[in-house]
Amino acid sequence: MKHIYTWGAILAIVLASTTGDVLLSRAMKKVGDVGELWRRAGLLTVAGRIFRSPSFLLGIFMMALAFYSLLFALSWGDVSLVAPASASLTFVANAIAAKIFLHERVDHRRWMAALLVAGGVALLAA
Amino acid sequence: MTFRKYLVLAGVTLFAAIGDSFLARGMKQVGNVSLHRLPEIILTILNPWIALGILFLLGFFAAYMTALSWADLTYVLPATSLGYVLLAIIAKFLLHEEVTTLRWLGIGLISAGVGFVTQGPALTPHADDEECLVEPIASRVDR
Numbered sequence: 001m002k003h004i005y006t007w008g009a010i011l012a013i014v015l016a017s018t019t020g021d022v023l024l025s026r027a028m029k030k031v032g033d034v035g036e037l038w039r040r041a042g043l044l045t046v047a048g049r050i051f052r053s054p055s056f057l058l059g060i061f062m063m064a065l066a067f068y069s070l071l072f073a074l075s076w077g078d079v080s081l082v083a084p085a086s087a088s089l090t091f092v093a094n095a096i097a098a099k100i101f102l103h104e105r106v107d108h109r110r111w112m113a114a115l116l117v118a119g120g121v122a123l124l125a126a
Numbered sequence: 127m128t129f130r131k132y133l134v135l136a137g138v139t140l141f142a143a144i145g146d147s148f149l150a151r152g153m154k155q156v157g158n159v160s161l162h163r164l165p166e167i168i169l170t171i172l173n174p175w176i177a178l179g180i181l182f183l184l185g186f187f188a189a190y191m192t193a194l195s196w197a198d199l200t201y202v203l204p205a206t207s208l209g210y211v212l213l214a215i216i217a218k219f220l221l222h223e224e225v226t227t228l229r230w231l232g233i234g235l236i237s238a239g240v241g242f243v244t245q246g247p248a249l250t251p252h253a254d255d256e257e258c259l260v261e262p263i264a265s266r267v268d269r
Binding site: 021022024025028029031032033034035050091094095098099102103104105106107109110112113114115116117119120121122123124 | 130190191192194195196198199200201203204207210214228229231232233234235236237238239240242243245246250
């Protein structure tokens with residue numbers, strides 16, 4: 001039973017942090033090149049534009065949700081399972097979500113990168 | 127990709143690894159925090175290592191948001207995963223933890239992934255890119 005709770009929490013971490021990353025990425029693409037905007041319009045404009053973006057605020061909320069899911073996962077399972085499993089699954093989930101929702105061109109090179117990093121992260125905690 | 131942008135990616139990598147290391151060190155001093163007494167977590171900010179760790183993680187977040195403003199998510203995430211490698215090296219040489227052969231293999235895989243993705247383009251060209259570039263100027267004039 002504990003096993004199911006742990007994997008359920010890991011799934012929640014992966015879903016929440018992938019949703020969060022996609023929302024944050026979408027928000028920042030809308031804001032535009034931060035360095036350029038800062039030079040032209042100043043820091044206040046940059047900060048105002050970021051913090052008034054609904055995607056950004058929702059993204060932060062999803063990240064907080066991912067963090068609390070991590071706390072719950074850690075209370076049920078070992079850190080050596082939870083941390084690498086959630087981190088490496090998030091890499092793969094992000095590649096899929098970025099392709100579907102952000103229309104990023106995820107070519108062979110990026111799939112390879114996502115899978116290599118996911119595998120490497122899993123090995124780090126083995 | 128300019129030199130300044132590579133510096134931002136390096137900032138994402140370094141701040142995350144350093145921030146996590148400080149948090150780990152601080153939490154070892156604080157000891158176990160029970161889930162049933164979550165408010166205690168707020169008091170852990172008083173630990174200087176944790177305060178410093180949070181400061182670095184705020185720096186990480188600023189750099190991460192900056193990177194996402196001009197690069198794809200599927201570029202930024204693998205490109206900054208060298209932080210895992212950095213953490214393993216910190217663990218071995220500063221915290222004197224055992225780094226097994228399997229872990230070195232994992233480090234190799236991550237480095238290969240980073241090499242792969244950074245050879246390619248950082249941003250997917252979109253049809254509405256021109257709108258994105260024009261829009262900030264227009265809304266600035268409105269104000």
